Amino acid sequence: MKKKIVLILLLGLVFLIPTQAGQIPRLLRETDETEMNRWVDSVMQRLTIPERIGQLFVVGVENNLSDRNKDLLKSLIEQCHVGGLLFSKGTAENQATLTNMAQALSRVPLMITMDGEWGLAMRLKETPSFPKNMTLGAVSDDSLIYAYGREMGRACRRMGIQVNFAPVLDINSNPQNPVIGNRSFGENPDNVSRKARLYAQGLEDEGIMAVGKHFPGHGDTHEDSHFTLPSVLRNRAQLDSCELSAFSRYINAGFSGLMVGHLFVPALDTTSDRPSSLSPDIVTGLLQEEMGFEGLVFTDALEMKGAGSKTPALDALLAGNDILLKPLKPKEQFEQIVKSYNEGTLSQEIIDRHCRKVLQYKYILGLDTCREVGIDSLTEDLNSLEARTIIRQLSSQAVTVLENKEEILPFTHLDKKRFGVISVGKQNAQPFVKRLQEYAPIENISRLNTQSTDKEIKGIVDVISHSTQTIIAIFSDKKEEIQLAEKILKKATGKVLVFFTSPYSIPKYEELTAEAEAIIVAYENNPVMQECAAEVLFGGTSADGKLPVSTGKYPQGSGIFIPECRLGHAFPEEVDMDSRILSRIDSIVQEGIDSMAFPGCQIIITRHKKIIYDRAFGYFDYEKKRPVSTNDLYDLASITKAMGTLPAIMWLNDHEQVSLNAPLCFYLPEMRDYGLSAITLRQTLMHESGLPAGISLRRLLIDPDSYSAPLLKRGRDSEYPIQVDKDWFVQKDCRLKPWLFHNKTSRSYPLHIAEELYASPSLPDSIWHKILSVSKSDRRYRYSDLNFVILQKLTERVSGEPLDRFIDRRLLQPIGAYHTTFRPREKFPISDIAPTENDRLFRQQLVVGYPHDELACFMGGVSGNAGLFSNARDMAKILQMLQNNGTYGLEDYFEPTTVLRFTTDKSSLSRRGLGFDKPDTDTPAKSPTCEEAPQSVYGHTGYTGTAFWVDPDNDIIYIFLSNRVYPHRWNTRLFDMNIRTRIQSVIYQSLLPTPCTVQ
Incomplete structure (x- = not known):
């Protein structure tokens, strides 16, 4: 991404800050102190003592627009003069509305806070949910943590929030900690400290105060301070080396906020049952005096049972806290402090010191010019592309591989494996399964x-019995389900465990983990993480996560690298493309559909081995009964030349079984008998054989006795009602030769041509001899279907097996292109195949799952x-293999030199290459590509409305599949509309400018 280099430079500043004890908070250092004090003085002068006390309170507010809630909020502002708000769970729109109302009511701008440890979604519905900290603790690329902090800061600013409790x-x-767990970055103080500081810097670089918590450390407890007062029973040396270490480095880095937890820590304060939040020894003596923290000190929520005291707000203030967060009865707590002042037990100096500090930070955070929060487009703005991109990147980088016996991952030799998927637990594994199915056929799925x-x-x-590789997705750590899983799945072969749970669940599955060939930790269950884990299994993305905590036999820091070796998914900006510009494709496609240029289509765009656009549009037909899905099959038409026949020729050439410069008759001796002995394989691939574009099948297939008048005629009338082209019509009585065809299959008619139409086995031979008998032209270049029928024959003669079986065995099955096939009706339901033309001449039916091309159809479908039939996803795999110089999924299909030769060689007579089409640089107006495409681009188009183009210079693959010939072939709007x-x-x-790199 363009911002990557900037992020790396900025995050480095975190570690350049001096490390002496204590730092003036960076937000304060970067503020004009004179202007700040002028504003603070002006506010202080007009505040009464009760109003100054009120500034120290951040109160909890319900997130709803009821009159009762509005009245309560109004009373808190007008009677308690509160300094800030913390909203409960609800919607972003409601919170923004209440924020605007509250700010308008308050004499002093309110500090709006948020408890957003994993994004606004921790409190606000329909907002981005980022990975939990435990997940982030596994991420190796720390720049992403900083980017996450920046994005969270941007979201807070959009919401009118100034402080995030994170x-x-x-x-x-x-x-066994019941309250921290996945809220922590892990058990390693260095990792926790580093990631916390990067996140905090991201927040504060966006002008949002970061509040580290829960001082002096809530990690080593077995109780929850929401319900009781937990004890931390470590000695001071242990605290210094572990718990306090992270806080010390955070303070020394100059961050602005810290929250004190409700913890009993006898090594720091021996007063019986006194929580750290109410302890002067801890809040003032340790945090501010010894450790030198000069920022804003928040209590944890004072409504929690761990606070304990009958006067928690007063006690917290006396302990040295600046902000009294969310007391249970704020009005009562406010009045207690006012009473204490009036009785002389609380000095004005303490009140003024803390109030002044709060006001300073209000100025620093921009509250001297408080602005209304815009409601329009709020949810859309919060769910930004940047947020979704960072969530995906963090999730992908976190996936951790703990076992990979015999390097089973990423999966290879897909043609030799049968995959089964079993999920343990009641959770929905559909995103996981759907992404797995993009890589291999996975039909056996159970919960x-x-x-x-x-x-x-x-x-x-x-x-289990039918699978050679059993993928077990674990969502549960319930004892009963663990026991059931270990009993039922014991006999599963090739077990691969994927934990969508805390890593602490791993040792609970003792038997399964002992037998597993691979173990992956995905940390949490959500659609993004399920998709990322699935990609790791097949190498769609690399895995470099490191375990943030020790679990079972795996120590903290464990993690096995898994390479990227197949196509994965990414957002366009991740590969330097602008998604806003790419969205124009949607409107172009819709224009085509509305104009009936085609009823529907599939489009895939990849860059840098990532699918960044994968869409299905429209329907199979104009009746709009069946929407197109990304798994549906389309008739590729002439793309068969480049995706079916050409790979076979490349393989034979790669293995020195054919030579490009050898005459075809060397492999097909019968060509000598027809005067075709001089044509070379290279000439055939470049369409320089001199053969005509095709052959007419009408005389070969139609019974001459079935009609008396001329077969074809321009214009429709009662004798010529059957339209076969834009202006041409066929005589109504014409019929296929009865001795060649039958409506039922038998030994005499084994070739399946169409529904209730079967042909004699002699038909392909008749067509072959007709091809050999055509007159050869003196023209040196002429695009011809016949060239590739000859190449099919050559492949089959040299290899000794049919073309379809040859490429299926050597390319399609190993690479995972299991939706790519000749004769698709033998493998797929017709409901998954897009229809082509309503053929009223030969087949007299709507053609579905049989080749639209008559020559291919009457040759028997191959x-x-x-x-060839396929979908865009399968084609992308094959084309990415070519982009990888012949390698895909850690398997070699062609030598790099072979790929280079076939994709770069170009005819001196035309724009054609060795089987591929190319841009027409001499006559751009006639080029099959757009003007921007460089000369290196190669690809092919298909008559049914298909195309693909590969750009090696920019590392782009573009695939477009449609059935524009539905319901008839003379619909040329796809071409006319470009x-x-x-x-x-x-x-x-x-395409975005490529960012510079810094050495």
Whole structure:
């Protein structure tokens, strides 16, 4: 991304700050002290003592717009003169509305705070939920933590929030801790401290106060301070080396806020049952005097049971806290402090000192010019692309691999594996499964939990018995479900465990983990994390996460690197493309659909091995009964040449079984008998054989006795009602030759041509001999389907097996292109195949799952020129393999030199390459690509409305699949409107300048 270099430079500043004990907080250092004091003095002068006391209170407020809640808020402001608010759970719009109301009522701008440890979503609905800190503790790329802090700061500013109660600085050294757990960055003080500081700097670089918590450290407790007073029973040396270490470094880095927890720490204050938040020894003596913290000191919520005291607000103030957070009865607590002042037990000096400090930070945080929070587009602004990108990057980088026996991950040799997926727990594993299915056929999917019936358990046993690789997604740490899983899944082969739970769950699955070939920790359960974990299994993204806590036999810091070796997913900005510009593609496609240029389509765009655009639009037909999905199959038409026949030729050339400069007759001796002996393989690939574009099948297939008049005629009339092209019509009585076709299959008619239409096995031979008999032209370049039918024959003759079987075995199955096939009706339901033309001449039906191209169809469905079906995702795998110089999924398909030769060689006579099409640089107006495409681009188009283009210079793959020939072939709107090239042009317009790198 463009910001990457800036982020790296900025985050480095965290570690350049001097490390002597205590620092003037950086936000204070960067403020004009004269102007600040002028504003603070002016406010102090007009505040009464009760109003100054009120400034120290940040009270809890319900997040709803009821009259009762508004009246309560008004009374807190007008009667208690509160200094700030902390809203409860609710919606962003409600909080913004209440914030605007409250700020308008208050004489002094209110400090709006947020408890957003994992984003606004911790309190606000329909806002981005970032990974928990435990997950972030596994992330190796610390620049992402800083970026997360910046994004959180931006979101707070948009919400009118000045303070976020984060980061958590607690060291989670006690796995039984009931309240910290995944809220901590882990058990290593260095890792916790570093990540907390990076996050805090991100917040404060956006002008939002970071509040580290829970001083002096809540990590080594086994009780929850919400309900009782937990004890931390460590000695001072242990506290200094662990708990206090992270706080000390945070303070020395100059951050502005700290929260004191409700903890009994006898090594720091021996007063019986006195919480740290109310302890002068801890708040003033240790935190401010010994450790030198000069920022704003917040109590933890005083309504918590751990606070204990009958006068917690007063006691907290006397202990040295600046902000009295969320007391249970704020009016009563406020009046107690006023009473204490009036009785002389609380000095004005203490009140003024703390009030002045609060006002200073209000100025620092921009509250001298408080602005209204805009409600319009609020939710949209909070759910920004930047937020979604950071969430995905953090999730992906956190995935941690703990076991990888015999390097089973990433999965290879997909053609030799049968995958089954079993989830343990009641949670929905659909995002995980859907992403897995993008890589390999996964049909055996089951859910195991305590409510599983005997029938369902039997189904799970069947899954196990039919799978060679069993992926077990674990969502539960319940004892009953663990016992059930270990009993039922014991016999599963090739077990790979993926934990969507705390890493502390791992040792609970003792038997399964002992037998597992691989163990992955994904830390938490959400759709993004499920998708990231699935990609790691297949190498769609790399894994470099490090375990943030020790669990079972795995120490903190454990983690095995898994390389990226297949296509993964990313947002456009991650690969330096502008998603806002790419969104123009949607409107171009919709324009095409509305104009009936095509009923629907699939589009994929990849860059730098990442899918950044993957969409299905429209329907199979104009009746709009069946929406297009990304898994559906399209008839590729002439793309078969480049995706089916050409890889076979490349393989044979790679293995020195064919030579590009050898004459075809060397492999097909019968060509000598037809005067075709001089044509070379290279000429055939470049369409320089001189053969015509195709052959007419009408005389070969139609019975001449079925009609008396001319077969074709311009214009429709009663004798010529069957339209076969824009202006041409066929005689109504014409029929196929009855001795070649039958409506039922048999030994005499085994070739399945269409529904209730079967052909004689002699038909392909007849077509082949007709091809050989055509007149060869003197023209040196002419695009011809016949060239690739000949190449099919050559492949089959040299390899000794049919073309479809050859590429399926050597390319499609190993690479995971399991939606790519000839004769798709033999493998897929017709409901998953887009229809093409309503053929009223030969097949007399709507063609679905049979080649639209008549030559390929009557050859039996397998032909070198057409007949291959696929979807955009499968095609992207094959094309990415070419971009990788012949490698994909850690398997080699071609030598790099072979790929380079076939993708770069170009004819001197035309724009054609070795089987691929290329931009027409001599006549750009006739080029099949957009003007922006460089000369290095290669690809192909298909008559049915398909295209792909690979750009090695910019590392871009663009695939467009449609069925523009539905319901008839003379619909040329796709070409007339330049839909495919306009989309390609938008792709180039979206490219962002490549960021510089610093050595």
